[in-house]
Amino acid sequence: MSEESFLTDDFLRQLMNVGEVDIVVGLPTHNNAKTVGPIIQTIQSGILRGFPRERTAIINADGGSRDGTTDLVRGGSIGDVGAKSKVNALRTLHSISTDYSNSSDDSNGAAFRTILAAADLLRAKACVMMSPESANIEPEWVSKLLRPVLDDGYDLVTPTYRRHKFEGLLVTNLLYPMTRALYGVKIREVFSSEFGFSSGFGSKFLEQNVWDDRTYTGGAELRFTLAAITGKYRVYQTFLGDKMHVERRGAELVPALRQTVGALFSSLGPDFPAWSVADFASAPTNGSDHQVLLDPLRVNRKRLRAMFSTGILELESVFQSILSPETVAELRRIADMGENNFRLPAELWVKTVYEFAISYQKSAINRDHIIQALAPIFRGRVYTFLTENRDSSADEVEKNIEALCLEFERMKPYLLQMWKSIE
């Protein structure tokens, strides 16, 4: 099998000792000693409560932790959890760990590939990926993500969360509306760290071997979701609860753009036959597909606007290689606006994103530079979103997101027109 080449002999030996299983729980880690213990216990508890009869293996793919993360995973005791949850396991619950190559920036992708390969070799019926950074993971999440696969035959189960209205703005202002407009499927979390999937779909995706594609730049999870849509697999959404990270990672915008927007843009080429003719559909959802928290949140809006204006001014020569002259002129005009009048409207934002997608496709300049150049403009969009929704209720925020989605859909012919002109 092809996966044998990137799995270590030791890991293959461990997998052979496990034999066949029904469920695989994937847990990618890298220096998560602070959180991985409770998360392993929660996962085990979820398995014991929801799937006491199924053979299960927790596969930890670790990126070379130096804080004892892997020891904590291996030392997770099934007996203790059984006693705590007052449920005894009827089958062995294995917990194995392996190191994967963490030489690239795409550590998540490498971990995901390892887990997919392990699930394939163990002939699991269903798999679930869990994040070691979720601060509020519940045992029920395991059931919520696996049941639709095992009981109803869905191929991919994505989560929906209750979030603060100003969290996850890359999702609400670009990823969700753009994938919805282009691919025609309403999936709120196209890039998530927790999701369930069938082994059939997982194996098919593994066969596609996107990791060895020269255009691959990361974001395997997003490509996984898009592969489910374009492959006409059955997708389901399930509401998990609050989305809370252990650490807020506000400063990591550029890596986030690479992983998500880079993956989305690079998928547009091979997926063109699918998205150019896609009809609109909505994935079935268990529970609410969106819930919004409205607590006060301290955000340095002044800094966002300053970084937008500086970016537009300093990167004008770069934008001239990426955007149309009208869009550059419009962005310049907005950058010069005072704080009170400043607004990056939805139409211009969508037009800008689509022009970036085209430049990415054409490789107008280095593709990574194109993604980095989007960061200042995104900050301007974030500033506008914060201003427009400062006093908005949950429904009003959702209404604004819906309006943005419709704008992405309305402008889709513009993208198609540009796309056809470069072919």
Next chain:
Amino acid sequence: MRALIIGELSTAFHEMVRGFAHFLPSLIVMLIIAVAGWLIAIIVKVILRSILRLIKFDKLSQNAGTSQLLAKAALPPATEVLSRFVFWVTWLGFVLLGIYLLGIFGLQDQIARVFVFLPRLFVAMFIMFFGLLAASFFARAALLAAVNANVPSPGVLSTAVRVIIIIFTTSMVFEELGLAEQTMVVAFGIAFGALMLGLAIAFGIGGRDLARHFLEKRFVHGKREDNNDELSPL
């Protein structure tokens, strides 16, 4: 006396005719080589132009910044310039080869030197082009990184990166061409050293407050501010 003059003239004329008759085949060979070289140069030009268009050399040149330089000098696109250059170099090579075959004393050494110099000229052009490409790439990378990290004066940083790489490339080009090697090495050392010293003085003394503010913001308050005031994008 008259007969002697006529005889001498006749001998000279015959010598000249013999000399010309002896030279004529070489001249014809030279002309044939020049014409054949012209045809070969045209074929090379057409093939090269097609290959350059196929590999989108103009776009590469645009990324390197050479297209902009050519446009400012009212020259045609990079593909055309390179094709024409190769045409002229090829044809000139054939013409020089033809002249070499004429066997004119003194010219042969000079022509041999030109032939020895040509590969170095090509290597120098290669270094210059890729040097400009690298300068453009790294200057843009520095600019984007500085803008996204909110570093003050990102344009200055980017220009400094570009200038350093261009100076470095130029010194390599001159070294390859063998032109004023010593002068270039010394000039490069002085220019690079002066630039670094200037930056150190500007940052350490001239911009003392700015440096302190920047370092404090970056390593003392910066992290806290980032974590508290920025939102998780995902």
